[in-house]
Amino acid sequence: MTRDWWKHLILILGVIVVIAPFYMMVSYSFKSPGEIDRGEGGFFGRQELMIDPRCVALRDPSRDDIAAAADRFPGQSERQIRDALMAEAEVECSMHPVVFNYSKAFTEAPLLRYLLNGVIVTVSIFLLQVVVALPAAYALAKLKFWGREAVFGLVLFCLLIPVHAIALPLYILLAKLGLTNTYAALVVPWTISAFGTFLMRQFFMTVPDDLIDAARMDGMGEFAIVWRVMLPTAIPALLAFAIFSIVAHWNDYFWPRIVVTGNRDLFTPPLGLREFKGDGDGSFFGPMMATATVIVTPLIVAFLIAQKRFIEGITLSGMK
Amino acid sequence: MAGLNIENLTKRFDDVEVLKGVSLDVADGEFVSLVGPSGCGKSTLLRIIAGLEEQTSGDIKIADRSVAGLRAADRNLSMVFQSYALYPHLSVAENIAVPLRMRRLTATQRLPLVGRLMPGARIQADTISQDILTAAERLEIAHLLDRKPGQLSGGQRQRVALGRALVRDPAAFLLDEPLSNLDAKLRVQTRVEIAQLHRSLNATFIYVTHDQVEAMTMSDRIAVMMGGRILQCDTPEAVYDDPDTIEVAEFIGSPKINILPLTYGTDGQLSLFEQGLGLRGTGRIDGAVSLGLRPEALHLATENAVLRGTVAHSENLGSEVFVQVDIPGLENRVTLRATPSQRAFLRVGAPVSLGFDALAALVFDGNGHRVRGIQVAPRSATEVA
Ligand SMILES: Nc1ncnc2c1ncn2[C@@H]1O[C@H](COP(=O)(O)OP(=O)(O)OP(=O)(O)O)[C@@H](O)[C@H]1O
Ligand SMILES: [Mg+2]
Numbered sequence: 001m002t003r004d005w006w007k008h009l010i011l012i013l014g015v016i017v018v019i020a021p022f023y024m025m026v027s028y029s030f031k032s033p034g035e036i037d038r039g040e041g042g043f044f045g046r047q048e049l050m051i052d053p054r055c056v057a058l059r060d061p062s063r064d065d066i067a068a069a070a071d072r073f074p075g076q077s078e079r080q081i082r083d084a085l086m087a088e089a090e091v092e093c094s095m096h097p098v099v100f101n102y103s104k105a106f107t108e109a110p111l112l113r114y115l116l117n118g119v120i121v122t123v124s125i126f127l128l129q130v131v132v133a134l135p136a137a138y139a140l141a142k143l144k145f146w147g148r149e150a151v152f153g154l155v156l157f158c159l160l161i162p163v164h165a166i167a168l169p170l171y172i173l174l175a176k177l178g179l180t181n182t183y184a185a186l187v188v189p190w191t192i193s194a195f196g197t198f199l200m201r202q203f204f205m206t207v208p209d210d211l212i213d214a215a216r217m218d219g220m221g222e223f224a225i226v227w228r229v230m231l232p233t234a235i236p237a238l239l240a241f242a243i244f245s246i247v248a249h250w251n252d253y254f255w256p257r258i259v260v261t262g263n264r265d266l267f268t269p270p271l272g273l274r275e276f277k278g279d280g281d282g283s284f285f286g287p288m289m290a291t292a293t294v295i296v297t298p299l300i301v302a303f304l305i306a307q308k309r310f311i312e313g314i315t316l317s318g319m320k
Numbered sequence: 321m322a323g324l325n326i327e328n329l330t331k332r333f334d335d336v337e338v339l340k341g342v343s344l345d346v347a348d349g350e351f352v353s354l355v356g357p358s359g360c361g362k363s364t365l366l367r368i369i370a371g372l373e374e375q376t377s378g379d380i381k382i383a384d385r386s387v388a389g390l391r392a393a394d395r396n397l398s399m400v401f402q403s404y405a406l407y408p409h410l411s412v413a414e415n416i417a418v419p420l421r422m423r424r425l426t427a428t429q430r431l432p433l434v435g436r437l438m439p440g441a442r443i444q445a446d447t448i449s450q451d452i453l454t455a456a457e458r459l460e461i462a463h464l465l466d467r468k469p470g471q472l473s474g475g476q477r478q479r480v481a482l483g484r485a486l487v488r489d490p491a492a493f494l495l496d497e498p499l500s501n502l503d504a505k506l507r508v509q510t511r512v513e514i515a516q517l518h519r520s521l522n523a524t525f526i527y528v529t530h531d532q533v534e535a536m537t538m539s540d541r542i543a544v545m546m547g548g549r550i551l552q553c554d555t556p557e558a559v560y561d562d563p564d565t566i567e568v569a570e571f572i573g574s575p576k577i578n579i580l581p582l583t584y585g586t587d588g589q590l591s592l593f594e595q596g597l598g599l600r601g602t603g604r605i606d607g608a609v610s611l612g613l614r615p616e617a618l619h620l621a622t623e624n625a626v627l628r629g630t631v632a633h634s635e636n637l638g639s640e641v642f643v644q645v646d647i648p649g650l651e652n653r654v655t656l657r658a659t660p661s662q663r664a665f666l667r668v669g670a671p672v673s674l675g676f677d678a679l680a681a682l683v684f685d686g687n688g689h690r691v692r693g694i695q696v697a698p699r700s701a702t703e704v705a
Binding site for chain 2: 213
C-alpha cells in the first residue's frame with residue numbers, strides 16, 4: 001500500500017482531470033449568472049432568490065394593463081401604478097437559480113423532444129447495427145468461404161477510416177437521395193458498424209465450434225444459430241458494443257449538425273445545446289449547463305446499470 | 321432406427337489426405353466403435369457421417385438412402401460431443417427441448433412470447449415437456465431440469481448431452497469420445513449405462529473412442545482405424561484374438577502384445593533364437609517374420625525354455641500382476657501376466673523362464689500382415705516350453 005502511493009497519486013490526478021469538467025457542469029447548473037461570472041458560491045451556489053430579467057421584461061405593463069389595474073390602486077398616478085405592477089412582476093419572476101436553470105432548460109428549447117429524438121436515433125442505430133454486424137461477425141468467425149480473410153481485412157481497414165473523411169461524400173449522397181433533414185439521414189449511415197463486426201467476430205472466435213455443430217445437429221439453420229445461440233452467449237460483448245455505440249451516437253454533434261439543417265423537430269440533444277449559445281447577453285451558462293446535465297444523465301444511469309456486465313464484456317470472458 | 325453404409329469415403333484437407341477410402345456397414349441396432357490413435361481421422365469420419373463436414377469422395381447411405389448433399393439437420397442423426405456442447409444460456413430442460421422444438425414447432429410457434437399463442441403450440445409444448453421428462457427420468461437427471469449447464473458437474477453435463485441426443489428418435493446415435501472428460505470411476509459407470517441404453521433403445525450407435533477398453537466392453541463390433549483407414553472391423557473377441565495385422569494386435573490389448581522376432585526356415589519351421597517352436601508355416605512368408613504373444617499367453621515355466629531372462633519390473637493390479645522381463649537378445653521387454661500368488665518368484669532381478677501357449681501364438685509377415693494356417697506340431701500341441 002505505502003509503496004504504491006505514487007500509483008494512487010497518479011490515479012487521483014487522472015480522476016481530477018476527468019471529473020473536473022463534470023463538476024463544473026453540474027455546479028454551474030445550480031448557480032445564478034452572477035455567481036457564475038464571479039466564480040463564487042461553492043458547488044451549490046447560495047441559492048438566493050434571483051430575478052429573471054427576461055420574465056420581468058415580458059411583463060412590462062402596457063397602457064391598457066395600467067388602465068385595467070387602475071381599480072386596484074385607487075387614487076394613484078399612472079406612474080405609481082406602473083411601478084407597483086413592475087414590483088409585482090419582479091416578485092412573480094423571482095426564483096432560486098437551480099429552478100431557473102432547469103426550467104429554462106426545458107422551456108427555452110423543446111428539450112424533451114430532443115431527448116426523444118436522441119432515443120429514437122441511438123436505439124435505431126444500435127438495433128440495425130446488431131442486425132447487420134452479428135450475422136457478418138458469425139460468418140467471419142465461423143463459416144469457411146473463399147476470400148474470408150480478405151473480407152476481414154476490409155473490415156479492419158474500415159476501422160481506420162475517420163468519419164470526417166467520408167462525411168462530405170455521404171452528405172452529398174444523402175442530399176441527392178433527398179434524405180437530408182430526415183431520421184434516415186441520422187440513422188442510415190451508421191447502420192453498418194465495422195467496429196461492431198470486429199468486436200463481435202473476436203468474441204465469436206472464442207465460442208467453441210462444437211456448440212455450433214450441436215446446434216446444426218439439433219436442426220438449426222445458420223440464421224437460427226446466430227440469433228438463438230451466438231446472440232445469447234455474446235450478451236456481455238454485445239453490451240460492451242451497445243455502450244460504445246450508444247455513447248458515440250447520443251453525444252454526436254458533428255453528424256446531426258451536418259444533415260439536420262433547420263428542422264428543429266429533428267434536433268438531437270447535443271444540437272439542442274446550441275440554443276443556449278450566448279446571443280450577446282451571454283448569461284445563459286446556467287441553463288446551458290442544466291441542459292448538458294440532463295443530456296448526460298441517461299448515459300450515466302445506463303452505464304451504472306450495465307457496469308458489471310460491461311466490464312465482463314470488455315474482457316471477453318463471457319464463456320468458460 | 322436404421323442401418324448405415326459408408327462406401328469408399330475419402331477426405332482431404334488441403335493437401336493432407338485424412339481419410340483414405342473408408343468403407344463400413346453398420347447394421348440396424350448395432351453398436352460399432354471406432355477406435356484408433358489420436359489423429360487417425362475418427363472424428364473426421366463421424367463428422368462426415370453427421371453432415372457437419374463434406375467428404376471429398378465416396379457415399380454414405382442411411383437406411384439405404386444416400387444422404388449426399390443433405391444438411392446435418394435433415395439426416396436425422398443425433399450426436400454427443402466430447403465437450404458436451406450444451407447451450408450455456410438455456411436450462412437443462414430447454415437444452416433437451418431444443419431438438420424437439422426445432423423439429424416439431426413451426427417457425428411462428430418458436431417465436432418468443434407470441435409463439436405460445438399460435439394454434440397448436442400448446443399441445444406441442446405439452447408433448448415436448450412430456451418427452452423431456454421421460455428422457456430425463458431415463459438418465460436420472462429429472463431433478464436438474466431447472467439448472468443451467470454452468471451449475472452442473474461434468475458427469476451431469478454429460479448426461480444432459482445424452483438426454484438431448486436421445487430425446488428424439490434419430491436414425492442413429494453418433495458419439496465422439498463422450499466419456500473422455502470424466503474421471504475414471506464415472507467413466508466405468510457411464511460406460512455400463514450407455515451399453516444398457518443401447519440395449520433398451522435398440523438403436524444404432526457409432527461410438528468414437530481412443531480407449532480400447534471402452535470399445536471392447538461396449539461394442540458389437542470394433543472398427544480399428546489407423547492412418548485414415550479401417551484396418552479391421554469385427555467383434556471385440558475377433559479383433560483381440562484374431563487380429564488381421566500387427567498394428568491391430570498392438571493397438572488392442574493392454575498391456576501391449578509382445579512382438580518377438582522369428583526366423584522362417586526353409587523347411588517351414590518357425591524358430592525363435594535358433595530354437596524350433598514346433599510351429600510350421602505353409603507356403604511363402606515375405607520379409608521378417610514376427611511372433612505376437614499376449615501377456616496372458618505367457619506363463620512361468622520350470623524347465624529350460626526358449627525365453628529366459630530376469631524380472632525388470634512388476635505391476636501389481638491386485639487381481640493380476642504384470643511382469644516385465646528382460647530377455648537377452650531382445651530389444652523390448654516381454655510382458656507376462658501372472659497371478660498374485662506367483663509374486664514370490666517374481667521379485668525384480670529374479671531369473672525366470674517363460675513358456676507360451678502355441679495355439680495363442682500370432683504370426684505376422686514382414687509387412688505386418690497376419691500369417692494364417694500355422695500348423696502346431698503334435699509334440700507341443702498346446703504348449704511351448
Ligand atoms: N478442419 C481441418 N483442417 C485441416 N486438417 C484437419 C481438420 N480437421 C482435422 N484435421 C486433421 O485431420 C486429422 C484427423 O483428425 P481427427 O480429428 O479426425 O482425428 P481423431 O482421430 O478424431 O483424433 P483424436 O482421437 O485426437 O480426436 C488430423 O491430423 C487433423 O490435424
Ligand atoms: Mg477426435
